[in-house]
Amino acid sequence: MAINWFPGHMHKARKEIKKVMPQMDLIIEVVDARIPFSSENPLVPSLRGDTPLIKVLNKRDLADPVITEQWLAWLERERGVRAVTLTHNQRQEALGILKLAEEMTPGHDRQKSALRVMILGIPNVGKSTLINTLAGRPAAKTGNEPAVTRAQQAIKLPDNVLLYDTPGFLWPKLSPVQCGYRLAVTGAIRSAVLDFEDVALFEADYLIAHYPELVVNRYGLDETPVDGLALMDAIAVKRRFLGRGGVPDLHKVSEVLLNELRAGTLGRISLETPDMVEQELVEAQA
Template sequence: MSVQWYPGHMNKARREIEEVMTQVDIVIEVLDARIPDSSQNPMLNTLRGDVPVLRLLNKKDLADKSRLDLWLEHWRGSETVLAHPFSTLDKADVGRISQWVSQMVPHRGSAEKPIRAMIAGIPNVGKSSLMNALLGRRVAKVGDEPAVTKAQQKLKVTNGFQILDTPGILWPKIENPDASYRLAVTGAVRDTAIDYEDVALVGLKFFIADYLDALMTRYKLKDISTDPYDVLRVIGSKRGALRSGGKVDMHKAAEVFLNDVRTGAIGPYVMETPEMIAHEERLVEEAKAKKEAERQARLAAAVPQRQQASNRAYRNNQTQQTDDQAQSTKHDENTNDKQ
C-alpha cells in the first residue's frame, strides 16, 4: 500500500508547466535534502527533456552530510544536472544561485537575453521561501504545509535573470510505496491524506535501523525495542500523549514523533541512498512486469471463453434461423391446404 495525494490543481499545474517549458532555459528544482530521490518528480524530468536542471538540496541543516555526499557524487559528471546542498536561510547559498545558473546557461544572462528559470518542486520543499530569498522581499506565500502555491508567478531577479514559480506538484500515482511513505514522513503529503500512526511506524522503523543513537538520545531511552509500535507507545508515554486511565493515545504519539522528525529535533538524517533507490526501482519494475504478465494471462485465458460464447451465440442463431424457416414452411403448407 502507498500514500497517494493528487489534488485537482496539480493536474492543471502539470499542463501549465508543459506549456511554458519551451520558454525556459533552466529548471531550478528544489528538493528535500532528507529525501533527494523521493522528492524528485519523475513527471518533471519527462517534461523538461534536455532543459538543464539545477537541483537545490534544500533544508541541508536537517540532512546527514555523509549521506548527502553520496547523492552529490551520484549526480556528478552529468552535463544537464548540477546539484548543491542548500538552505534558503543561508544568504551565501542564495547568493550563489546566479553563479550556478550562469554556469549551466552560459549563452544567456544579459538584459536583452535574460536567463529564464523555472522554479519547480513537489509540495513543501521550500520553493516559495527560495523566491522570497532571491528577490529580497515577500512575493510568495510561505506555509508549513504542502500546496501553498497554487499559481505561476513570473518575476525579475536582475536584468539578466528571471524566475517563474510553479505550484508544487506530485505525480498522479506514486509507484514506489516506500518512497510515498518517505514523502509522508517528511511532510510533503498533506496530513489529511495520511494515517498518522501508519506513517509514524514507518518513520520509526527507519530510525531504529539507521539512526538508533539519535532516537534514544532524543527520548532518553536506556534500551529500545525493535518493534516500532512498542517504541511509539513509549514515546507517547514519555511525552504525555495519554488518554484517561493512562492509556497512550497512539495518534497523538505519532503526531509528536513526526513533528520531531520534520523539525530536526531528533537530529540530521537522510532516508535514502542511491544504492537503496536502485534496489527499490528494480523491485517496482519487477512488480509491474509481474502484474502485466498476469493481465496478459487473464486475457489469454479469456480467449477460449469468448470463443465458446461466440460459438454458442452462432449455434443459437443457426438454430433460431432453422426454427424460423421450419415455421415459415409449415405456415406456407397450411395456407396451401386451405386453398
Template structure:
C-alpha cells in the same frame, strides 16, 4: 495502501508548466535535501525533456551533511549540477545563479562571438508543495513577493520575477504525481511534512520512521528515545511515549494515535539532529531491481 492526491490545481499546473517550458532556458528543480528522490516528481522527466536543469537541495541544514554530498555526487555523475541551500536562512543562494550561468555559458559565448548581447537567463522553479519554493524566491529577490506558508499547495499562481541582472524567474506551483507506486515514498513525504497528515495513518508513518532510523541512525534514535534497544512492535514504542508524556484516552489507556502524531512531529523538528531519509545507495539497489527505470534520479 495507494495514496490518491491530485487536486485540480495540480493538473492545471502541469498544463501551464508544459506551455511555459518553451519560454525558459533553465529548470530549477527544488527538492527536500532529506529526501531528494522522494520529493522529486517522476512526471518531471516526461515534461521537461532535454531542458537544462539544476537540482536545488533545500533545507540542507536539516539533512545529514555526508548524505547530501553523496547526492550531489550522484547527480553530478548523471550530468546534473546540484547545489545544497537553506532558503529559510538564505544560505547558499549564490550557488544557484552560478550553476545557471555555468549551464548557459557555452550558449552565451556563441552569442557574444556573433556580436549579440546575452539576455537574462530565464528560469523556472519546479518542485512538489512544501519544499520551500516561495521561501527560495523571497530570498533570491530579497523581498516578500511570493505568498509563503507551511501548508502543501499554498502557492497557486504563476508569476515572472526579476532577480538582479542575470536571472528572471517564473514561479510555478509544484506538481505531485497522481499516486505513489512505492508506499515508502509516501511515508518519507509524510515524515518531512510534504503531504497532509490526513492522507496517511500516522501510526504507520511513525512505525516506518522508527524502523528506518533504527537501520540508519541507531545511536541518534536510542539517544532521542532514551532506550538501549528498540522494541519490535511500534505499539510498544507508542505506549512508552504515551506513558512518558501523559498521552492517554478517556479510559486512561495509551492514545496510540496522538503518540504517533507527536513522534512524527518530533522527527520533522529534527529532535535527533540532522538525518536523511533517502540514500543514493538505496536508489541504486532499486535501479538494479527494476532494470534501471529510475536511473536519472
C-alpha cells in the same frame, strides 16, 4: 495505497509547464534534501527536454550530511545532473546558484535578453522561501501547509534574471510505496491521506533501523527498542502518554515523533539513501 492526486490539477500543470518551457533558459528543481528521490516530480525529466537543470537539495539543515553527500555524487554519476545543497536564509549561497546558472548557459547573452529561470518542485520543498531569498523581499507566498496556490509570476532579479515560479501544482511520485510514506513523514503530503499512526510507525521503524542512538538520547531510553512499535511504546511510557488501563496512547506518540522529526529536534535525519532507493526500484519491478 489509495492516494488521489486530482488528475485535473496534474493535467493543468503539465499543460502549463509544457507551454512555458520553451521560453526557459534553465530549470531549478527544488527537492527536500532528506528525500531527494521521493520529493522529485516525475514529469520534470521529460518536460524539460534539453533545458539545463540545477537540482537544489534544500532543507540541508535537517538532512544527514553524510547521506546528502552520497546523493550529490549519485545524482552526478547516475543522472549527470548538477546538484547543489541549500538551506534557508543563505542569500549569498542562493545567489551562487544563479552564478552557476550563468555558467551553465554560456550561449546566452544577458546584455541582450533576460535569463529566464523557472523554479520547479512539489509543494513544501521550499520554493517560495528560495524565491524570496533570491528576491531579497517577500515575492512569493510561503506556508507550512502543502499546495499553497499561487499565480504564475515572473520576478525581476539583478543582472537581468527573470525568475518564474512553478505554474500550478506539481505532485510527487508515489511509487515505490515507500516514497508516499517518506513524503508524509516530512509533511510534504497531508498526513490525512495516509493513516497518521501508520506514518509514524514507518518513521519509528526507520529510526530504529538507521538512527537508534538519536532516539535513545532524545527520549532518555535505557535500551534500544527492538523495532518501531517498541519505540512508540517506550516513548508512551517515558512521556506518560497512557490511556485507561495504562494502554499506550499511540496517537500522541505519533504526534511527537512526526513533529520532532519535521522540526529537526531529533537531529539531522535523511529518510532515504541512493542504495535504498535503487533496491526499492528493483523490488518494485520484480
